[in-house]
Amino acid sequence: xxxxxxxxxxxxxxxxxxxxxxxxxxxxxxxxxxxxxxxxxxxxxxxxxxxxxxxxxxxxxxxxxxxxxxxxxxxxxxxxxxxxxxxxxxxxxxxxxxxxxxxxxxxxxxxxxxxxxxxxxxxxxxxxxxxxxxxxxxxxxxxxxxxxxxxxxxxxxxxxxxxxxxxxxxxxxxxxxxxxxxxxxxxxxxxxxxxxxxxxxxxxxxxxxxxxxxxxxxxxxxxxxxxxxxxxxxxxxxxxxxxxxxxxxxxxxxxxxxxxxxxxxxxxxxxxxxxxxxxxxxxxxxxxxxxxxxxxxxxxxxxxxxxxxxxxxxxxxxxxxxxxxxxxxxxxxxxxxxxxxxxxxxxxxxxxxxxxxxxxxxxxxxxxxxxxxxxxxxxxxxxxxxxxxxxxxxxxxxxxxxxxxxxxxxxxxxxxxxxxxxxxxxxxxxxxxxxxxxxxxxxxxxxxxxxxxxxxxxxxxxxxxxxxxxxxxxxxxxxxxxxxxxxxxxxxxxxxxxxxxxxxxxxxxxxxxxxxxxxxxxxxxxxxxxxxxxxxxxxxxxxxxxxxxxxxxxxxxxxxxxxxxxxxxxxxxxxxxxxxxxxxxxxxxxxxxxxxxxxxxxxxxxxxxxxxxxxxxxxxxxxxxxxxxxxxxxxxxxxxxxxxxxxxxxxxxxxxxxxxxxxxxxxxxxxxxxxxxxxxxxxxxxxxxxxxxxxxxxxxxxxxxxxxxxxxxxxxxxxxxxxxxxxxxxxxxxxxxxxxxxxxxxxxxxxxxxxxxxxxxxxxxxxxxxxxxxxxxxxxxxxxxxxxxxxxxxxxxxxxxxxxxxxxxxxxxxxxxxxxxxxxxxxxxxxxxxxxxxxxxxxxxxxxxxxxxxxxxxxxxxxxxxxxxxxxxxxxxxxxx
RNA sequence: GGGCGCUUAGCUCAGCUGGUUAGAGCGCCUGCCUUACAAGCAGGAGGUCCACGGUUCGAUCCCGUGAGCGCCCACCA
Numbered sequence: 020x021x022x023x024x025x026x027x028x029x030x031x032x033x034x035x036x037x038x039x040x041x042x043x044x045x046x047x048x049x050x051x052x053x054x055x056x057x058x059x060x061x062x063x064x065x066x067x068x069x070x071x072x073x074x075x076x077x078x079x080x081x082x083x084x085x086x087x088x089x090x091x092x093x094x095x096x097x098x099x100x101x102x103x104x105x106x107x108x109x110x111x112x113x114x115x116x117x118x119x120x121x122x123x124x125x126x127x128x129x130x131x132x133x134x135x136x137x138x139x140x141x142x143x144x145x146x147x148x149x150x151x152x153x154x155x156x157x158x159x160x161x162x163x164x165x166x167x168x169x170x171x172x173x174x175x176x177x178x179x180x181x182x183x184x185x186x187x188x189x190x191x192x193x194x195x196x197x198x199x200x201x202x203x204x205x206x207x208x209x210x211x212x213x214x215x216x217x218x219x220x221x222x223x224x225x226x227x228x229x230x231x232x233x234x235x236x237x238x239x240x241x242x243x244x245x246x247x248x249x250x251x252x253x254x255x256x257x258x259x260x261x262x263x264x265x266x267x268x269x270x271x272x273x274x275x276x277x278x279x280x281x282x283x284x285x286x287x288x289x290x291x292x293x294x295x296x297x298x299x300x301x302x303x304x305x306x307x308x309x310x311x312x313x314x315x316x317x318x319x320x321x322x323x324x325x326x327x328x329x330x331x332x333x334x335x336x337x338x339x340x341x342x343x344x345x346x347x348x349x350x351x352x353x354x355x356x357x358x359x360x361x362x363x364x365x366x367x368x369x370x371x372x373x374x375x376x377x378x379x380x381x382x383x384x385x386x387x388x389x390x391x392x393x394x395x396x397x398x399x400x401x402x403x404x405x406x407x408x409x410x411x412x413x414x415x416x417x418x419x420x421x422x423x424x425x426x427x428x429x430x431x432x433x434x435x436x437x438x439x440x441x442x443x444x445x446x447x448x449x450x451x452x453x454x455x456x457x458x459x460x461x462x463x464x465x466x467x468x469x470x471x472x473x474x475x476x477x478x479x480x481x482x483x484x485x486x487x488x489x490x491x492x493x494x495x496x497x498x499x500x501x502x503x504x505x506x507x508x509x510x511x512x513x514x515x516x517x518x519x520x521x522x523x524x525x526x527x528x529x530x531x532x533x534x535x536x537x538x539x540x541x542x543x544x545x546x547x548x549x550x551x552x553x554x555x556x557x558x559x560x561x562x563x564x565x566x567x568x569x570x571x572x573x574x575x576x577x578x579x580x581x582x583x584x585x586x587x588x589x590x591x592x593x594x595x596x597x598x599x600x601x602x603x604x605x606x607x608x609x610x611x612x613x614x615x616x617x618x619x620x621x622x623x624x625x626x627x628x629x630x631x632x633x634x635x636x637x638x639x640x641x642x643x644x645x646x647x648x649x650x651x652x653x654x655x656x657x658x659x660x661x662x663x664x665x666x667x668x669x670x671x672x673x674x675x676x677x678x679x680x681x682x683x684x685x686x687x688x689x690x691x692x693x694x695x696x697x698x699x700x701x702x703x704x705x706x707x708x709x710x711x712x713x714x715x716x717x718x719x720x721x722x723x724x725x726x727x728x729x730x731x732x733x734x735x736x737x738x739x740x741x742x743x744x745x746x747x748x749x750x751x752x753x754x755x756x757x758x759x760x761x762x763x764x765x766x767x768x769x770x771x772x773x774x775x776x777x778x779x780x781x782x783x784x785x786x787x788x789x790x791x792x793x794x795x796x797x798x799x800x801x802x803x804x805x806x807x808x809x810x811x812x813x814x815x816x817x818x819x820x821x822x823x824x825x826x827x828x829x830x831x832x833x834x835x836x837x838x839x840x841x842x843x844x845x846x847x848x849x850x851x852x853x854x855x856x857x858x859x860x861x862x863x864x865x866x867x868x869x870x871x872x873x874x875x876x877x878x879x880x881x882x883x884x885x886x887x888x889x890x891x892x893x894x895x896x897x898x899x900x
Numbered sequence: 901g902g903g904c905g906c907u908u909a910g911c912u913c914a915g916c917u918g919g920u921u922a923g924a925g926c927g928c929c930u931g932c933c934u935u936a937c938a939a940g941c942a943g944g945a946g947g948u949c950c951a952c953g954g955u956u957c958g959a960u961c962c963c964g965u966g967a968g969c970g971c972c973c974a975c976c977a
Contacts, residue, residue, distance in 0.1 A: 022936090024936090024937085026937090026939080193975090211973090211974080218977080234977075235977060236977060237977070238977090249977095281976090281977085282977085283976065283977080286976065286977065287976095287977060288977095290977090291976090291977045292977075293977095298975075298977080299975045300975050300976075300977080301975095301977090302975095303975090360974085373975085405904070405905085406904090408903075408904075409903075409904070409972070409973080412902090412903070412972095412973070413973075416973085416974085504971095504972085505972095507972095508973095535971095539912090541912095541970085572913090572914095572924090572925075573912080573913075575913075575914065576916095577905075578905085578906085578913085579970095579971090581912060581913080583911095583912065583926090585911085585912075585925080585926050585927085586912075586925075586926080588926085588939075589925060589926065589939085590925095591939065592937090592939040592940085593939090594939090595937065595939050595940090596936090596937065596939085596940090598936085598937080599936040599937035599939095599940090600936065600937080601936080602936045602937075603936030603937080604936080605936090606935090606936070607936090650916075652916075654913090654914070655914085655916085658914075658924070658925095661924090661925090662924090669936090669937090670941085673936080674941095677936095759943095762942060762943065763942095763943065763944090765942090765943085766930075766931070766942070766943040766944075767943080767944090769930085769931080771931095772931070772932060772934085772942080773932090773934095800942095849921070850921090852921080853921050856921085860919095860957085860958080863957065863958090864957085865956095865957040865958090866957040866958065867957080868957075869956090869957045869958090870919075870957055870958070871919085873919095874919055874957095874958090877919085877920095878919085881920090881921095885921090
């Protein structure tokens with residue numbers, strides 16, 4: 020049993036990922052809550068998971084919020100994203116098609132799918148989609164390019180039920196239309212950004228007078244579709260224009276002047292043009308006044324036949340032309356610079372066009388009320404809780420959700436239209452004939468649903484709903500959802516609304532919201548910026564465990580995660596450290612003929628100080644880690660583990676054990692304890708670093724009776740009071756302090772590390788006893804032989820370091836007064852500072868009388884210690900001069 | 901226009917309910933190729949905790965104001 024000298028995670032990570040899946044540990048783990056271990060955590064192959072890395076996935080765009088921590092709750096289930104894989108696939112396919120010069124929009128749904136399959140057959144290519152292996156919906160190996168049938172069924176079921184309850188309706192409404200994608204998109208998919216623009220002031224002649232009414236607009240081309248001009252009824256300036264009409268320039272149409280609050284007397288000229296077909300406010304105003312709606316821009320962003328001479332022009336070209344013509348006509352009063360908030364499509368960055376069209380909507384108000392209640396009542400706990408405010412803000416101001424999309428890929432809307440009588444049929448299965456007129460010419464709606472509609476069903480659709488399956492009973496509601504704040508509304512809010520609606524119960528009890536992973540310059544990762552990180556590349560480079568650990572250490576709640584190379588490098592060093600600790604153990608086992616399967620005992624009896632100490636430390640490490648996990652303080656988990664592994668286990672415990680091996684190549688008791696501590700450490704580390712811990716854990720011992728087949732299934736270390744060994748920790752602290760003092764002095768005095776020194780230890784407590792008991796440790800770790808003095812060292816003795824417990828004096832081959840003086844003066848200054856500070860506090864009447872006694876006495880105690888130390892330092896300084 | 905957050909060592913950040921000589925990683929300096937690990941070991945330097953005011957016996961922490969930075973939401977022409 021030997022490990023390669025070079026740590027190469029790539030050699031065992033894929034193996035373990037595959038093994039876990041093949042062995043079905045995935046399912047087993049899900050159901051093993053009975054023994055109190057965990058519910059589910061398998062890091063998907065090659066995905067670093069652990070935190071929200073959706074932004075980093077160039078290949079797949081799958082949300083891989085993978086749960087790495089497993090012992091969180093009794094009912095924790097976490098599977099990766101579902102039909103996002105489908106959308107991602109579509110995008111990848113589109114990209115590849117585009118490279119072949121094929122525009123999917125030009126060819127229609129059926130032709131598109133056919134093309135995809137033809138292309139796939141030709142290229143023999145596979146789409147990289149890590150989630151496939153875990154049984155999600157998008158699977159290229161299936162015979163058709165289809166969505167998961169179970170999910171499709173759930174989607175249809177939900178749609179039909181909402182429709183029957185009147186919570187889904189089909190209507191004409193103003194939607195955000197993306198002329199680039201040629202589909203409607205939801206409000207959330209529009210991102211607003213400020214952009215420089217103009218405000219054009221146009222003067223419309225008032226019919227039957229010689230007056231003009233000046234309106235201001237940021238989009239002059241829409242004036243072609245104006246059907247009114249609004250003024251405020253209270254606006255004194257326009258009192259005399261009530262009931263009149265204006266003649267619309269360029270078209271010559273006469274349109275009414277209406278009274279509406281849309282017109283704000285404070286803004287601009289107080290008069291506003293009304294274009295019901297191309298602006299939401301105008302649309303609503305139009306409805307109030309029964310105005311006609313004239314569409315002058317079509318789905319492709321070109322001007323319609325209604326636009327007269329401008330027909331067929333692109334909307335931006337049309338704007339130029341309209342402005343020119345308005346100027347020629349002398350109605351362009353003036354132009355001013357104006358910053359406008361331009362909405363663009365999240366996906367393709369095209370300027371969104373508000374367009375009236377017929378779409379399917381979900382009435383969200385009734386759903387939102389229950390969702391608000393769920394958080395308010397504490398049925399769902401959001402962590403950190405400041406997100407509740409954001410959540411409520413959105414829920415209270417929620418608007419109906421446009422769920423139909425004019426895309427090719429997705430769940431098709433289960434609605435059919437009868438050609439004969441126009442009836443709309445919403446049904447679970449394709450109807451044979453129209454229930455109203457019995458006609459058989461039925462067409463299914465070609466629109467598909469918003470991807471978040473099906474994603475919103477995730478907590479129950481994945482569990483077999485609408486069937487009452489065992490899984491559904493066991494895992495609904497789940498205990499925890501971990502996600503990034505960027506999809507709080509998109510996904511979390513909708514899961515809550517739909518979950519409550521269809522299950523009558525919240526979908527999860529806790530939502531932990533973490534920050535976004537940002538690049539080294541703190542920029543949000545996005546494809547348009549080109550600063551995304553491909554997890555497949557970085558995990559290949561540093562190892563999955565290292566990347567996970569790097570993310571964890573950076574994941575303080577409420578803050579974003581900066582993803583830097585340095586952090587990954589140091590995490591890789593950490594993984595390497597663990598690897599080498601194991602290597603050391605295995606080499607020595609070989610040397611001393613220890614068989615792992617024999618010596619591997621779980622609850623061994625500690626014999627030596629270092630064993631008692633490491634077990635005690637391990638115990639408090641388990642306590643801290645478990646607590647930090649419960650509080651979602653993941654960076655603290657990482658930090659605690661790091662400190663334990665590196666400082667306690669490697670730098671002290673192993674160093675001390677080396678001495679045992681030098682003495683006697685290790686007694687059985689040594690081996691039992693080392694291996695026990697190491698094994699427990701691996702289990703503690705496993706959620707953070709699953710691969711390296713599994714690899715080492717497997718190598719550590721043969722499958723013996725009662726031992727699980729995988730570390731994933733082994734119990735997570737827990738704290739217990741009786742495992743705390745205060746005496747051992749105290750003694751070890753003293754030993755560390757003595758060695759530390761000696762090392763410090765040696766370095767300070769520039770003593771050759773190879774030179775064995777002698778020293779004298781003066782002790783006021785157990786320091787001499789401790790040093791005597793562990794003289795070999797002092798000798799080897801500090802290269803020092805000690806003899807014993809009294810309680811306090813005389814002042815005039817050379818190099819000395821003191822604590823409250825002891826004075827350590829080193830006998831140097833040559834006096835080095837200068838080095839000593841510098842050191843002592845510095846120490847003196849420091850002490851004088853803190854002493855002055857303490858004095859100031861203690862002489863303050865108010866402080867002494869009002870501060871808690873505990874605080875006052877502790878300061879008194881410290882002051883005494885400082886003063887004692889200062890005295891020694893001063894005496895030594897005097898002795899020097 | 902509303903809302904949220906940040907400002908601590910050269911860099912990236914911790915610091916959970918106010919009291920420690922304010923911490924970590926990286927970087928830097930000094931010395932070590934000590935057969936687990938140079939992706940390492942030992943030691944060290946480095947901070948007016950953004951500014952000003954307030955509350956308090958006591959403020960990096962709580963409150964207010966200001967400065968700088970970032971994010972989210974919003975249909976004002």
